[in-house]
Amino acid sequence: MIEEFHRIKRLPPYVFAEVNRLKATARARGADIIDLGMGNPDLPTPQHIVDKLVETVSKPRTHRYSASKGIPGLRRAQAAYYERRFGVKLDPETQVVATLGSKEGFANMAQAITAPGDVIIVPNPTYPIHEFGFLISGASMRHVQAGNGDDFLRAVEHACRHSIPKPIAVVLSYPSNPTAMTASLDFYKEAVALAKKLDLIILSDLAYSEIYFDDNPPHSVLEVPGAVDITVEFGSLSKTYNMPGWRMGFAVGNERLIGALARVKSYLDYGAFTPIQVAAAAALNGSQDCVSEIRRVYQSRRDCLVESFGRAGFPIPPPPATMFAWCPIPEPFRALGSVEFAKLLIEKADVAVSPGLGFGEYGEGYVRIALVENEHRIRQAARSIKKFLAQSPETMHNVIPIPQTASR
Incomplete structure (x- = not known):
């Protein structure tokens, strides 16, 4: 058996890997995944x-x-x-x-x-x-x-x-x-x-x-x-x-x-x-007007996310800064953990988010939502999540625990 290299052994399993795999599989079968996971800006460079x-x-x-x-x-x-x-x-x-x-x-x-x-x-x-x-x-x-x-x-x-x-x-x-x-x-x-x-x-x-x-x-x-x-x-x-x-x-x-x-x-x-x-x-x-406009877009998306997800039954504390919202998992699903909850959102709501565990053990119980889709898509995600949240966790799929090794 070939032993892993020393520095590679120090890196824990990638917590996002299973979520990313499910996202790719869903897209391959034609699903329209609203990707609020990676913080990858969708707006053009000025x-x-x-x-x-x-x-x-x-x-x-x-x-x-x-x-x-x-x-x-x-x-x-x-x-x-x-x-x-x-x-x-x-x-x-x-x-x-x-x-x-x-x-x-x-x-x-x-x-x-x-x-x-x-x-x-x-x-x-x-x-x-x-x-x-x-x-x-x-x-x-x-x-x-x-x-x-x-x-x-x-x-x-x-x-x-x-x-x-x-x-x-x-x-x-x-x-x-x-x-x-x-x-x-x-x-x-x-x-x-x-x-x-x-x-x-x-x-x-x-x-x-x-x-x-x-x-x-x-x-x-x-x-x-x-x-x-x-x-x-x-x-x-x-x-x-x-x-x-x-x-x-x-x-x-x-x-x-x-x-x-x-x-x-x-x-x-x-x-x-x-x-x-x-x-x-x-x-x-140069002129910083473009920065003010970028900031305005993110604030508008933030407000849309907080309002539409709140009406859907997924309350989100308004972030004061960044292009992310840090969101407690709704109570009925909290026991599943952030990785399993993120997987369910892809499978049942066609929405991708980042599991909080990927940012450290104290991130468990949360997901991170990135403001990288326009307001129409954010509202579309909210409608899908509203239908998803109306279901009972027990009626979905068998939960397969993911190793809790995001941090040491």
């Missing part, structure tokens, strides 16, 4: 960004190798964004690195700062790369139930004092994927003070900084005086400008940590295709 890409790609010199840490103009554009949006001044030469999306930045930062056996404090539930990037690097996780208040900070402190070896870093993620919770500036001030007290690096995921509702823009932890001493923050253009396939993100913050990331990346890639970087700079430097 035209002025596409135009800049087309203009730049016609120049042969841009077809050569690019810069691993990002072309200077792009790094300056990201620094200007931080000063304009958060009042935070960054040196584009030493405190900004362009990444192939925030996910790649997170994973390579894990490679840069982690030694085998190091411990990382990670909220749970959370976006999978926050955990698995470090698992691949050889680290161990200490999970803390996700939150945005004093209870979370006290749990971080407890985890730090009762872990051997002592954790080296804590992950923060606001607005959060999957829970959509946000954090106040006061929370960040307390988090920075605690991290300095405990000698922790802060790794902050700010990928949804511009997808917010109710005129309450999210903060950056770097707004806190002294936060840059211990913090790297990751951002992305994927959701802000509907550029998910372009793979354009950033890491910004502490010079030593950014330098470590840049050095690792210098051995692994030559950066994104130069025309993509030029177009990304145009997105950051």
Whole structure:
């Protein structure tokens, strides 16, 4: 028998695999699946960004190798964004690195700062790369139930004092994927003070900084005086400008940590295709009316989802930010678990969602719904779910438990 490779053995079974298989099977037989699972924006990239890409790609010199840490103009554009949006001044030469999306930045930062056996404090539930990037690097996780208040900070402190070896870093993620919770500036001030007290690096995921509702823009932890001493923050253009396939993100913050990331990346890639970087700079430097319109579309979809699903008997707490809703499973079906409930939605309602267990053990009892279909399709999904919920769980199909191994 061939033994599995060491790093592959550390990765648990993919919780979404069975749901994805059922979705593919249903589509193969002709079912019209309304896919509210993956957070894959359906809206087009704004035209002025596409135009800049087309203009730049016609120049042969841009077809050569690019810069691993990002072309200077792009790094300056990201620094200007931080000063304009958060009042935070960054040196584009030493405190900004362009990444192939925030996910790649997170994973390579894990490679840069982690030694085998190091411990990382990670909220749970959370976006999978926050955990698995470090698992691949050889680290161990200490999970803390996700939150945005004093209870979370006290749990971080407890985890730090009762872990051997002592954790080296804590992950923060606001607005959060999957829970959509946000954090106040006061929370960040307390988090920075605690991290300095405990000698922790802060790794902050700010990928949804511009997808917010109710005129309450999210903060950056770097707004806190002294936060840059211990913090790297990751951002992305994927959701802000509907550029998910372009793979354009950033890491910004502490010079030593950014330098470590840049050095690792210098051995692994030559950066994104130069025309993509030029177009990304145009997105950051140009009119932000497109961002306001994207935000308006997501808010309209959110309101439609909350209203139509609520009338269908599936109450959904309105998310204050992100393109996701974090939804408790309706009581009659809660005992089935999130994976089995998600499978039933595909089989009986032609609707796909993400099971909460895929984001960590504390995600059980929830599903994540992505706002990636238009309002007509959302209402169509609500009608199907209303019929589905009218049935008794016992009358559906035999439940085959899925191994509960999303997190360690």
